[in-house]
Amino acid sequence: MKRLRITHATRYEYAHPVRFGPHRLMIRPRDSHDLRLLSAVVDIAPAAELNWYYDVFGNSIATATFKEASATLSITSELLVESFRQAAAENEPDAAWLRFPLRYDEEDIVDLGGFLASGGAMPALRAWAGRFAREGGGLLTLLGDMSRTIRQEFRYEVRHEENTREPEETLLRGAGSCRDFAALFVAGARTLGIAARFVSGYLFSSLDAGAGSASTHAWAEVFLPGIGWVEFDPTNLPVATDRRIRVAAARAPWQTLPVAGSFTGAGNDFLGLWVGVSVTEA
Numbered sequence: 001m002k003r004l005r006i007t008h009a010t011r012y013e014y015a016h017p018v019r020f021g022p023h024r025l026m027i028r029p030r031d032s033h034d035l036r037l038l039s040a041v042v043d044i045a046p047a048a049e050l051n052w053y054y055d056v057f058g059n060s061i062a063t064a065t066f067k068e069a070s071a072t073l074s075i076t077s078e079l080l081v082e083s084f085r086q087a088a089a090e091n092e093p094d095a096a097w098l099r100f101p102l103r104y105d106e107e108d109i110v111d112l113g114g115f116l117a118s119g120g121a122m123p124a125l126r127a128w129a130g131r132f133a134r135e136g137g138g139l140l141t142l143l144g145d146m147s148r149t150i151r152q153e154f155r156y157e158v159r160h161e162e163n164t165r166e167p168e169e170t171l172l173r174g175a176g177s178c179r180d181f182a183a184l185f186v187a188g189a190r191t192l193g194i195a196a197r198f199v200s201g202y203l204f205s206s207l208d209a210g211a212g213s214a215s216t217h218a219w220a221e222v223f224l225p226g227i228g229w230v231e232f233d234p235t236n237l238p239v240a241t242d243r244r245i246r247v248a249a250a251r252a253p254w255q256t257l258p259v260a261g262s263f264t265g266a267g268n269d270f271l272g273l274w275v276g277v278s279v280t281e282a
Contacts, residue, residue: 003038005282006079006202006214006245010259013271017069023048023261025062027077029201029247036082043076055255059248064261075259080282083245094138098224102139102194105225112223114251115195118187122168129188139194143222143232146188150181150234160273162260164253178235182218183253185234195223200256201247203236204279214279216258221249 008027028040042050048064055061064075104112132146155175167187170176176184182198189196203217219233231244248256263270 002083003282004081004083005280007278008077009276010075011274012073014071014265014269015271016265016269017071018263018265018269019069020066020073021262023064023259025064026059026248026256026258028060029245030060034084035246038080038082041078045074046070057250081245094140095227097226098139100133100137100139100142112195115197116190118190124171125167125187126191128171129191133192139224146185147232147234150185154181162257179218179253181234182220185220185232189222197221197249197251198253198256199246199249202245202277204243214277216277217244219244
């Protein structure tokens with residue numbers, strides 16, 4: 001178990017004071033058996049009123065409303081969590097009962113809903129996903145192969161845009177960010193009839209010296225009968241799950257953006273965005 005302090009700072013800068021519309025904040029993780037939330041503090045300037053609620057997936061959301069105009073918007077979230085180590089699924093042997101094709105029972109199909117919907121996958125995506133399908137083959141092996149293939153055959157790109165590319169575009173480019181890779185993995189799994197969801201949060205490196213580099217991150221989870229939601233990270237080598245701090249899980253990438261909102265001002269008022277994440281042992 002690690003006790004961690006996570007600071008996530010977002011700063012927007014404008015040429016002139018602008019008015020801010022409501023902002024949707026997705027920066028507070030949920031308690032679970034692998035992550036215990038001890039405290040969560042949000043500091044916003046200019047001052048905002050926060051209204052908290054749960055979305056359809058049970059993620060914790062805050063809507064921030066503003067009264068003052070400003071040339072800057074600063075949102076800082078500080079979390080204190082306990083993270084519990086678990087083995088990475090890609091390193092685990094196949095469970096004997098999990099074979100391809102996967103068949104969920106009727107109750108699971110109802111509850112999984114959109115996590116199973118492939119959305120009319122394009123031929124290129126179906127062909128790519130079909131590379132991993134072996135009748136009677138182990139599902140964990142299949143999913144591990146898909147994750148490793150993205151990691152090994154695709155070029156990683158640092159992209160500062162908030163959008164996530166469509167899986168077919170990532171296939172065509174042979175490159176993408178962690179969000180693009182996670183979306184491709186989710187789409188590939190669903191094409192094969194495996195329920196999958198998109199996850200966002202934080203990834204940090206070694207804390208042997210008391211502090212480590214960290215960043216926002218995205219990965220995927222699949223639902224496997226008898227096991228539950230299992231993590232796969234197509235961007236990084238398999239690591240114990242206490243290196244990833246889950247904040248939100250949803251059907252689609254756009255539903256997990258940490259900060260989303262609008263402003264009213266001139267078209268060229270927006271100057272830039274800065275995001276910083278740090279993790280230290282507490």
